[in-house]
Amino acid sequence: MKRTFLALIKPFNFYLLSAITCLLMSFTSSASESNASLVVTPKNCVALHKGQKCYLEVTFDWQAKLNNYCLVNNTRSQIMKCWSDKSSGQYSFDFQSTQSNDFSLQLQDSNTDVAHAQIVVAWVYKSKKRSKSSWRLF
Known part of the structure; x- marks a missing residue:
């Protein structure tokens, strides 16, 4: 008796579909339990040179x-x-920093995020130094 490829893969598809459904249901339930949001504005802080502090009033x-x-x-x-x-x-x-900072809203009793x-820190110029290959006439 010959079994076709579709006949062999049919049980696998059922298990795969079941696993995906369970996974989606768990994501949906965990998202509805914790509908917390934390928004920072502005999100980016820009310094002139790499390594310098950037200064920004954030909310x-x-x-x-x-x-x-x-x-x-x-x-x-x-x-x-x-x-x-x-x-x-x-x-x-x-806000004052030379690097990006991560923030979280935590439950006070359990420290659970x-x-x-x-807040992402970026620079206009990557380095203050001139490249060694620059040409000068005088």
Whole structure:
């Protein structure tokens, strides 16, 4: 008795389809449990030369389920501000850094991240030094 390729692959397709369905359902349920958002504006900070500090006034806006939260600078391991029994908040400060910084909104009791944001540091000029191959006439 000859089995065709389709007859052999049919059970595999069923298991693959089942696995994909379960995976999508788990993503959907975890997304609905935690609908927290953390938005930083502006998102980019530009310095003139690489290695120089960039200076920027940034504002964080967040929304989540009613709870106790803290805004944390993960790059510096620094708590920026905490809120008690809030479902939204706003925080502004003067950002100064030579590198990109990651921030998160955390549950105050468990330090669990519920939302993330990043301030990206960029430069106009990569290096102050002139290239050694530049030509000069005088």
